[in-house]
Amino acid sequence: MQEPAQPQDATTTRRRRPKSVHRTALLGAMFLMATSAIGPGFITQTTTFTVQLGAAFAFAILISILVDIAVQLNVWRVIGVSGLRAQELGNKVLPGIGWLLSALVFVGGAVFNIGNIAGTGLGANAMLGVDPKIGGLVSAVVAILIFLSKRAGMALDRIVVMLGAVMILLMLYVAIVAAPPVGEALKNTVMPETVDFLVITTLVGGTVGGYITYAGAHRMIDSGVRGPEAVREITRTSVLGIIVTGIMRVLLFLAILGVVAGGVALTSDNQAAEAFQHAAGEIGLRMFGVILWAAAVTSVIGASYTSVSFITKSDGSPRRRNLLTVAFIAVCAVVYLFLGQAPQTLLVFAGAFNGLILPIGFAVLLWVAIRRRDLLHGYRYPVWLIVLGVVVWLVTVFLAVISFGPAIDLMTGA
Numbered sequence: 001m002q003e004p005a006q007p008q009d010a011t012t013t014r015r016r017r018p019k020s021v022h023r024t025a026l027l028g029a030m031f032l033m034a035t036s037a038i039g040p041g042f043i044t045q046t047t048t049f050t051v052q053l054g055a056a057f058a059f060a061i062l063i064s065i066l067v068d069i070a071v072q073l074n075v076w077r078v079i080g081v082s083g084l085r086a087q088e089l090g091n092k093v094l095p096g097i098g099w100l101l102s103a104l105v106f107v108g109g110a111v112f113n114i115g116n117i118a119g120t121g122l123g124a125n126a127m128l129g130v131d132p133k134i135g136g137l138v139s140a141v142v143a144i145l146i147f148l149s150k151r152a153g154m155a156l157d158r159i160v161v162m163l164g165a166v167m168i169l170l171m172l173y174v175a176i177v178a179a180p181p182v183g184e185a186l187k188n189t190v191m192p193e194t195v196d197f198l199v200i201t202t203l204v205g206g207t208v209g210g211y212i213t214y215a216g217a218h219r220m221i222d223s224g225v226r227g228p229e230a231v232r233e234i235t236r237t238s239v240l241g242i243i244v245t246g247i248m249r250v251l252l253f254l255a256i257l258g259v260v261a262g263g264v265a266l267t268s269d270n271q272a273a274e275a276f277q278h279a280a281g282e283i284g285l286r287m288f289g290v291i292l293w294a295a296a297v298t299s300v301i302g303a304s305y306t307s308v309s310f311i312t313k314s315d316g317s318p319r320r321r322n323l324l325t326v327a328f329i330a331v332c333a334v335v336y337l338f339l340g341q342a343p344q345t346l347l348v349f350a351g352a353f354n355g356l357i358l359p360i361g362f363a364v365l366l367w368v369a370i371r372r373r374d375l376l377h378g379y380r381y382p383v384w385l386i387v388l389g390v391v392v393w394l395v396t397v398f399l400a401v402i403s404f405g406p407a408i409d410l411m412t413g414a
Contacts, residue, residue: 025223028157030237031164033072033216034244036302037207038167038295039112040119045206046249047272049199050256055184057199057253059192064203065246067392069239071208071362074389076238078365079217081376083226085314086214090364092375097364102310104357105211109307112210113332114339116303119296121336126273127289133337139293140333143300147322147329153223160301163294164244170287171251178258178279185257201399207245209358209399211306216241218309228379255279304329359396366393 049057075086082089087105090098117136124135149155216238220226225233252272259275260266268274276288308325366389369381 024154024157024161025225026220026233026237027161028153029216029220029223029225030241030244031160031216032156032219032298032302032305033212033241034248035160035164035167035295035298036212036215036306037245038164038248039116039299040122040292040296041115042206042249043252043272043292043295045202046252047256047266047275049203050253051260051266051271053194053196053199054260055181055188055257056192056194057257058185058189059195060199060203061246061249061253062189063200064207065242067200067204067395068207068242068245070388070392071204071213071358071396072238072242073235074369074385074392075208075213075362075365076217076220076234077231077381077385078368078376079214080220080226080230080234081228081379082368083221083314083377084375085218085221085309086361086365087310088314089368089375090361093364093367093372097360101357101361101364104360105214105310106307108357109211109303109310110328110332113300113303113307113329114336116296116299117333117336120293120300122270123289123291123293123296125289127286127293133340135293136336137333139297140300140329140336143297143304143329144326146301147304147325152318152322156219156301156305157223160298163298167291167294168244168248168251170291171248171255174276174279174284174287175251175254175258177284178255178275179262180254180258181261182254184261185254201395203249204395205358205399207242211303211310211357213358214309214361215302215306218306221314222309228377231379300329300332304332359393359400362389362393362396366390 049060053060078089079086084092087098087102090101092098117140118132120139121132121134121136124130124139125132128135146152146155146159220234220237256266256272256275259278262278264275264278266274272292273285273288276284278284280287304325308321308328312321312324366386368375369386369389373379373381
């Protein structure tokens with residue numbers, strides 16, 4: 001992004017620029033991660049699992065949030081303290097592993113970005129009634145204009161924060177109107193009637209899998225927030241990013257639960273839109289369109305920014321990085337226009353890539369935390385955080401195993 005030269009530590013950062021700019025950069029990193037997670041797939045998954053599990057889905061949400069926080073704390077701290085991107089750390093740990101990670105992120109990000117652009121088209125259709133292809137094309141142009149801006153970094157930060165706030169406020173309104181059984185949901189949060197571990201691992205993969213967990217961390221160090229002196233800010237921002245995502249999932253869950261608990265059977269292909277319409281009438285459908293569009297367009301921004309960050313150097317030209325990001329969005333938009341929809345088989349296979357990215361990248365970062373103190377500028381990594389990270393890494397390996405097998409079967413026709 002086009003910003004001042006990156007400082008060496010957080011203290012220097014605060015001296016060189018106003019506190020408001022520093023705060024905006026941290027908010028932007030936090031919301032970039034959160035809104036990257038809150039995409040069309042996020043909405044579909046949450047709706048499907050709410051219909052499937054009812055109030056018991058609350059337990060799955062709680063456990064997934066706790067696991068997500070454990071992952072995010074480690075990923076952001078290692079990247080933030082080192083000041084290096086994930087692939088740069090990978091190549092320093094084992095030459096070549098960083099490029100493998102980059103390839104996985106870039107391919108998966110490109111495929112998912114086509115799906116994100118398709119989501120903007122569907123959102124524009126529900127919001128304004130326009131043709132989905134036109135809506136998708138216009139949305140891609142909006143994302144491109146952000147990266148062409150002379151102050152692209154600040155524009156990116158402010159737009160993702162604004163759209164994130166809009167999504168939460170609209171979702172809050174629909175959740176209140178739907179009048180969900182909050183007491184039953186609270187009870188199931190700690191004493192669930194049903195526990196589905198596959199649902200939990202799916203939620204974890206959708207929140208911190210693939211490129212998503214790196215989106216905010218890479219944005220943060222690109223903004224100049226880095227070094228051991230910034231640990232407190234890095235920790236706070238990483239946790240708040242997951243909390244924002246969790247709030248959005250809880251509100252969506254309550255909105256859908258209120259409709260389902262009221263006896264409405266959601267039978268259409270777009271259950272979320274149907275639920276919003278039942279809860280708030282025609283305005284509910286339009287609100288769903290706004291939420292879906294905002295979720296999709298911020299995911300386009302997040303996927304594009306992060307995918308390109310994996311094939312460029314952190315000290316490279318901001319203008320070159322922005323132009324590559326513009327080209328990335330443009331190519332994805334052209335593919336979407338030709339196909340008319342997201343390539344479903346490739347989306348499933350890219351989901352398997354996401355399942356691989358998290359344990360590979362997470363293993364590299366844990367190795368840095370445990371063995372490569374030199375890359376952390378002498379910072380002594382907390383033992384409790386390493387232990388927590390190793391436990392969660394085992395969960396990510398399980399997620400990779402269960403997601404990759406079915407995808408291979410799909411691609412081979414087995």
